[in-house]
Amino acid sequence: MASVPQTAPSKADLGKRLIAAIIDGILAAGVSFIPIVGGIIGGLYILLRDGLELEFMDRRSIGKKLIKLRPVRLDGQPMDPVTSAKRNLPLAVGAVGSIFWVIPILGWIVAILFGVVGLVIGIIELVLVLTDAEGRRMGDKLAGTKVIEVAE
Numbered sequence: 364m365a366s367v368p369q370t371a372p373s374k375a376d377l378g379k380r381l382i383a384a385i386i387d388g389i390l391a392a393g394v395s396f397i398p399i400v401g402g403i404i405g406g407l408y409i410l411l412r413d414g415l416e417l418e419f420m421d422r423r424s425i426g427k428k429l430i431k432l433r434p435v436r437l438d439g440q441p442m443d444p445v446t447s448a449k450r451n452l453p454l455a456v457g458a459v460g461s462i463f464w465v466i467p468i469l470g471w472i473v474a475i476l477f478g479v480v481g482l483v484i485g486i487i488e489l490v491l492v493l494t495d496a497e498g499r500r501m502g503d504k505l506a507g508t509k510v511i512e513v514a515e
Contacts, residue, residue, distance in 0.1 A: 374498030375510040379430045386426030387412060395461040402462035409455040413508075414447030431515065437507045449506035453488060457481020 391405035412424035413434045419425075422442040423433050434442055434450065460477020463470035488500040499509050 373511075374496075375432050375512045377492060377498070379432055379512065380492065380498070380510060383424065383426035383430040383432055386429060387424045390425060391458050395458065399462075399465055402459065402464070405461060406455050406458040409458045410448045410451050411444045412447060413450060414442045414444040416443075427510070431513050432510050433513045434503075434508050434510050437509065442508070446506050446508065450502040450508050452505070453484045453500075453502045454481070456484055 387409070391408050393405075394408070395401040395405035397404065412420070413427070414422060416422055420428055427433060434447075436442060436446060440446075457478050457480070460474045460481065463474040463477070466473075484501075488502065491500040492498050497509050503509050
């Protein structure tokens with residue numbers, strides 16, 4: 364019997380990716396309401412979520428774990444916090460802006476600007492996921508990663 368060459372898994376379903384992103388966004392937004400440190404914690408979660416070697420996360424975000432998706436490095440190495448930070452840097456902009464909510468008026472303006480920039484980046488990332496053959500967004504290209512569907 365001839366062996367069939369193994370190919371890389373195809374791109375993950377967009378609907379599943381969106382659901383996972385919504386779950387992660389809700390988690391990050393929830394902790395961002397903690398005064399002063401909440402925005403930092405939310406931003407760090409967004410940045411590092413795909414590289415944390417925690418048993419309940421398994422080097423992927425909580426949203427991806429629940430929806431059975433996994434970010435993988437194209438070089439075959441395991442995900443790590445540095446790769447995760449590179450991958451998620453474009454998405455962390457909006458979360459980082461929430462730090463400024465504690466500063467009256469000027470801080471609110473800065474936070475809103477970060478939010479608008481984060482929204483624009485999010486739209487660009489969505490367009491890239493839709494148009495790229497492997498579903499790779501700007502962060503994936505920056506980090507050398509892609510998202511796949513998994514059984515567990």
